[in-house]
Structure formats: C-alpha cells, structure tokens
Amino acid sequence: MQRIINFIIRNQNFLLFALLFALSVFFTIQSHSYHKSKFINSANFISGGIYNSSNSISQYFGLKEENQVLLEENNRLKSILFNTNVTNIDSSLVDSTSFDSKYRLISASVIKNSYSLTTNKLTINKGVKDGLKEDLGVITSKGIVGILDNLSGNYASIISILNTNSKINAQLKKTNHFGTLEWNTVSSEIVQLVDMPKIAPVNIGDTIVTGGRSTIFPKGIPIGLVTDFKLDAAEDYYTINVKLFNDMTNIGHVYVIENIDAEEIMNLLNNDE
Amino acid sequence: MNNSITINSIRFIVLILVQVLILNNINFMGYINPYIYILFIILYPIKNNRSLFIFLSFLLGLTVDMFSDSGGVHAAACVTIAFIRPAALKFTFGAMYDHQTVKFATAEFISNLTYVSILTIIHHFVLFSLEVFNTSEIILILQKTLFSSIFTIILCIFTIIIFGKRK
Structure with missing residues (x-):
C-alpha cells in the first residue's frame, strides 16, 4: 500500500497529465457525435454572451451587404407574388402539405461562424426561450446552413453542412x-x-x-x-x-425551420419498428 | 509573487479573448490560423507548482475549446505541451534552466526561437491530429501543422519582442 501511494506521489504530474489528456480526448470523441457535447460548447452563458456583444459591434460593418441580400430576397418573393394570378387558384387544387401550413419559421442572427475546421459549427442568438428545439433545420434566403445541435436558454449551436458529421x-x-x-x-x-x-x-x-x-x-x-x-x-x-448557393464564410441572418408535424411523423415511424 | 499572479491572470484572459475574437477569424488561405494563446504556457514562470501549471493549461485549452466548439482538442494539446515544457526548456536553455535564471525577454534570439518552435509544433501536431481524427488524412494533418506553426511562431516571437522590452 505504502508503495502504491509513493508511486502516485512520485508520478503525480504524469498521472495528472494522463488524466487530463484522457478527459480531453473523451470530450473530443463526444463532440463527434450528435447532441453529446453537452459540457463544452459555445451555446452557453459566457461564450454566447461574449460572442453576442462582439457581434453587435461587427454586424454594422456588414449592413450594406445584408441590405443587398434582403433586397434580393424581397425582389424574388415580390416577383413570385405578382406573377401568381391569385384569382385563378382553385381551392380544391391547393396542396394541403404546402409550406406554410406545416412549418414555422424563427429568424435569428449568427454570432459565431467557423469554416476552416473539419467539424464546423455556428452559434445563433436564439435558444430554448425562443421555442427552439434540437434537430431543427437552419436556412438562409439562399440555401441551407445546417441543423441545430446544442441549446441553452438564449443561444444555440448549429452543425454546419461544412462538418464531417453532417449528413x-x-x-x-x-x-x-x-x-x-x-x-x-x-x-x-x-x-x-x-x-x-x-x-x-x-x-x-x-x-x-x-x-x-x-x-x-x-x-x-x-x-x-x-x-x-x-x-x-x-x-x-x-x-x-x-x-x-450560400457563401458559408459570410452568414448574417438565418431562419430556423420547425416542422410542426415532426413529432407525429416520428411517432408513426417508431410504431413501425 | 502577487504581481506574478496578476500578470498571469490578465495574460490568460487577454490571450483567450484575442484568440477567439480576432485570430480564429483570420483563416488565411482558407484554413491557416495562428494560435498564440499558447504564449501563456510558453511564458509561464519557470519556478512553479507543476501540477497547478498543468491544470491551468488544461483550463486554458478547455476555454478556447468552449469558444470554438471543438470538443477537447485544444485542451489535449495544451496539457501535452505543459507536460513536456521542462524537457524543452532543458534542451534549449541548458545550464540557465538548471539555475532557474531563464528570462525570455533577454534570452538569445536563437534559443527563444528553438524553444517556441518546439512547443508550437508539438501543440499544433496534437491539435490537428485530434481535430481531423483520421489517420488516413495524415498529409492534411502535417500540412495544417506546418503552415499554422510558421504563422504562430512568427507571431509569438514578435509578441515576445514587442511586449518583453519594457521590463
């Protein structure tokens, strides 16, 4: 017993190093699977808060481009609106599974973005308090961005499509x-x-x-x-x-899509098994 | 003693903020980022409680990980270089380290460069190995290690020269 204790005291630095290294590797492996990186992610109070305040300054520099994007989107939506002859739509032909009846959109702004790693993630300034849940899709006006991963009260992290875990x-x-x-x-x-x-x-x-x-x-x-x-x-x-279509290096505002029927569909699929 | 604690605490916070708010967004040529927060480990006082030092390095890495959503890759790389730092110091400074009289600001340029390079390259290699996490991509790992190391070493040396002269 004495010898074991002596051994531990003599090698305490190495043992501490081995322990901490193993812990880091454990965190790394965890971060490679969905929804498991609970402890170490940027959707928390401290890092979310810091990113949010730095973003509130830096977003002024992108206002011009942001306006341009909004203008283009408005342009596209207006042209759809004007070119659709509303009176001609027969109510019996309207698809009941169309976009607006099944999905809810929540807008958010990106406070942190990465694209140079192999497992890239973004952080947005909306969280559980705004009605977000895990596994919701995230898009911009041009195309898709990723899928919601971890959430805290006010922030959420997104698995970018530029992530080797994303499928x-x-x-x-x-x-x-x-x-x-x-x-x-x-x-x-x-x-x-x-x-x-x-x-x-x-x-x-x-x-x-x-x-x-x-x-x-x-x-x-x-x-x-x-x-x-x-x-x-x-x-x-x-x-x-x-x-x-998206420039993943320059993403300002995003929309989170919630499928209102998701739970029903998942229940149905689970019943089959 | 008190002074040293204050300096190192400030250095810890400032380096993390500089790293996550500025340097993580450089992405030179698409993927090259300098990681100069390891200056905290490089410049930590020579006379230290080694267990505390390893633990602080872990904390430093973990904070950077938290900000960059990277699991534990920075933490792993940081504890590794914190653990091998005495060996690197002994290798580069030799007798000066044995007498505990190393001062980075006044040391010879070449010894400083060797010391910083050893720690940086080991740090980056562990970092990118764990980040890519795939042995078949060894070329990508070495490429990232090489280019980011050059960038980091240059910035670290400049920082030591610029901020070291005042004392």
Whole structure:
C-alpha cells in the first residue's frame, strides 16, 4: 500500500497529465457525435454572451451587404407574388402539405461562424426561450446552413453542412433521385452528394435541393449546383460535387425551420419498428 | 509573487479573448490560423507548482475549446505541451534552466526561437491530429501543422519582442 501511494506521489504530474489528456480526448470523441457535447460548447452563458456583444459591434460593418441580400430576397418573393394570378387558384387544387401550413419559421442572427475546421459549427442568438428545439433545420434566403445541435436558454449551436458529421438528405430538383450530402473538408464552397443512383440523369449545372425524406427540412430548399460528378469505386453510385448557393464564410441572418408535424411523423415511424 | 499572479491572470484572459475574437477569424488561405494563446504556457514562470501549471493549461485549452466548439482538442494539446515544457526548456536553455535564471525577454534570439518552435509544433501536431481524427488524412494533418506553426511562431516571437522590452 505504502508503495502504491509513493508511486502516485512520485508520478503525480504524469498521472495528472494522463488524466487530463484522457478527459480531453473523451470530450473530443463526444463532440463527434450528435447532441453529446453537452459540457463544452459555445451555446452557453459566457461564450454566447461574449460572442453576442462582439457581434453587435461587427454586424454594422456588414449592413450594406445584408441590405443587398434582403433586397434580393424581397425582389424574388415580390416577383413570385405578382406573377401568381391569385384569382385563378382553385381551392380544391391547393396542396394541403404546402409550406406554410406545416412549418414555422424563427429568424435569428449568427454570432459565431467557423469554416476552416473539419467539424464546423455556428452559434445563433436564439435558444430554448425562443421555442427552439434540437434537430431543427437552419436556412438562409439562399440555401441551407445546417441543423441545430446544442441549446441553452438564449443561444444555440448549429452543425454546419461544412462538418464531417453532417449528413443531409438531398435530391435532384428535376427528378426524385436522392442521395446524402456530406463534406470532404477540402473547400468551403463545395460539398459532396454521395450515393446518388447511377440511373439518375445528372448533368453539370443541375440544381440540388433538399429531399423531403426527413422531418428536418421541407422538400425543395435550394442547396447548390452540380459542378462535376463521377462514379464511385464500385461504379454503382455517383459522387457529385455541389457548389453551394450560400457563401458559408459570410452568414448574417438565418431562419430556423420547425416542422410542426415532426413529432407525429416520428411517432408513426417508431410504431413501425 | 502577487504581481506574478496578476500578470498571469490578465495574460490568460487577454490571450483567450484575442484568440477567439480576432485570430480564429483570420483563416488565411482558407484554413491557416495562428494560435498564440499558447504564449501563456510558453511564458509561464519557470519556478512553479507543476501540477497547478498543468491544470491551468488544461483550463486554458478547455476555454478556447468552449469558444470554438471543438470538443477537447485544444485542451489535449495544451496539457501535452505543459507536460513536456521542462524537457524543452532543458534542451534549449541548458545550464540557465538548471539555475532557474531563464528570462525570455533577454534570452538569445536563437534559443527563444528553438524553444517556441518546439512547443508550437508539438501543440499544433496534437491539435490537428485530434481535430481531423483520421489517420488516413495524415498529409492534411502535417500540412495544417506546418503552415499554422510558421504563422504562430512568427507571431509569438514578435509578441515576445514587442511586449518583453519594457521590463
């Protein structure tokens, strides 16, 4: 016993080092899986508060571009509004699963953004108090951004699509062939769409949108354009490089999408099992 | 003694704020960031309670991790260099370290450079290995280590020269 205690006292620094190192590795491994990085994330009172106050200063520098983005979005929405002949819509033809009846949007502003790591995350200034929950989708007016991960009272962190852990269902706009959206860490402008069946008629310049196969994103949110594609090693599926519509390095305001029916759909799926 | 505690506390807070608010957003050429918060570990007083020093380094890394949502990669890298710092000091300063008379501001440029380089490269290597977390991407890890290290070493040396002269 004496010897064991002596050994511990003699090597206390090494043991402390080993313990702390193991703890850090444990935190690292935890951060690689969804919703497990509970202790160490920037959606907390201190770091959220500091980022929020620094963002309240720095956002003034981007006001001009932000206005431009809003103007473009308004322009697009107005043109849809004016070109739709409202009187001609037959009420029996209105799709009951259309966008506005199933989804709720919450606007938020990004207070921290990263895009140079392999597991990038963003932080926004809305949290549980504003009605956010885990696993909600996040978009901008141009395209998708990511999925909500950890939440605190006033802040929430988002797993960016530029994150090796991110896997999002996506499809071709013109057909219903779908695949999984991943990121190979090479460029912050290009993401990869894998497992797209060989039979799909992919062309360079095609638009990729979100698929409706998950409860997170509504179908048809724009993602990006096909820049090039090749068959994978087994020659059964395409791996497609997709250039994002969003500039992920410059994101100011985002919308969080809540699918009001998500719980019902999840219950239904769980009953099947 | 009191003075040393104040200086190191201020250094701890200032370096973290500079790191997370300014340097994490540089992204030179897409992914190169300097990590000069390790100056806290580099410049920590030579005469110290080693356990406390390792623990403080862990805390420093963990705070940076908290701000950058990176799990525990900075914490792991920081405890590693805190643990091997005495060996690095002995290697570069030799007899001066044995007599506990090392002063970074007045030491020779070459010894300073070697000492900072050793710690920086080890820190960055552990950092990026854990961040990428994939042995098949070893080239990416080495590439990131090399470029970020150059950036960090230059900034650290400049900071030591600029802020060291006053005392």
